[in-house]
Amino acid sequence: MESPSYIKSLLIPTAKPPVGRRAWSIDLQQVWIPFLLSTNVMGDTAIPLDALGCPLRLAYDKDGSVKFSKNGRPTIRIAKPISDTIKLVRENFTANLMQYANSVANKMAEEYNAQVKMALAEGQPISQHDTTELNKAVKLQIEQAMREAEAKAKAEAEAQAQVEAQAVNPPDTTDKKKAKEKELVTA
Numbered sequence: 001m002e003s004p005s006y007i008k009s010l011l012i013p014t015a016k017p018p019v020g021r022r023a024w025s026i027d028l029q030q031v032w033i034p035f036l037l038s039t040n041v042m043g044d045t046a047i048p049l050d051a052l053g054c055p056l057r058l059a060y061d062k063d064g065s066v067k068f069s070k071n072g073r074p075t076i077r078i079a080k081p082i083s084d085t086i087k088l089v090r091e092n093f094t095a096n097l098m099q100y101a102n103s104v105a106n107k108m109a110e111e112y113n114a115q116v117k118m119a120l121a122e123g124q125p126i127s128q129h130d131t132t133e134l135n136k137a138v139k140l141q142i143e144q145a146m147r148e149a150e151a152k153a154k155a156e157a158e159a160q161a162q163v164e165a166q167a168v169n170p171p172d173t174t175d176k177k178k179a180k181e182k183e184l185v186t187a
Helices: 005-010 028-042 049-053 080-107 109-168 174-186
Strands: 056-058 076-078
Touching: 028 049, 028 080, 049 080, 076 080, 080 109
Parallel strands: none
Antiparallel strands: 056 076
């Protein structure tokens, strides 16, 4: 059994990663709009031209006012016909991946099961190492939190003891007042 060409093409690296507004982690202007224009030309879709011509739109609140994000910027959304089509492509893509995996698993069951067993065996040491490191990190965090809590409790206890000591034995201010008065008189 040979993999279909569309599956092989998904696994070939391409030139440079796209930049700009993305939908489903794929560049809107460089990938989705040309693709959707092509599907319209071929008659596979009937996406309204206004959506393709202006794919980014201001978002509005239910009361009709412009919607702003928490940082004060206006919220921008992708035109609904485009976002709906992208959602459909994503769902179909996922279904195709699942169908392909099931097809291979059924037609080549022994090879597929062997691949699964080898992958699990190769991944086990990594999983064990990660578990050990995570346990160490959690233990260190707990120890640090305990040290901080003890230091805080000690500082609070010392501050409370100091307040109580001052309440029992207030500082003698009469000597200081007399010394100040004496300074003023001599000056």
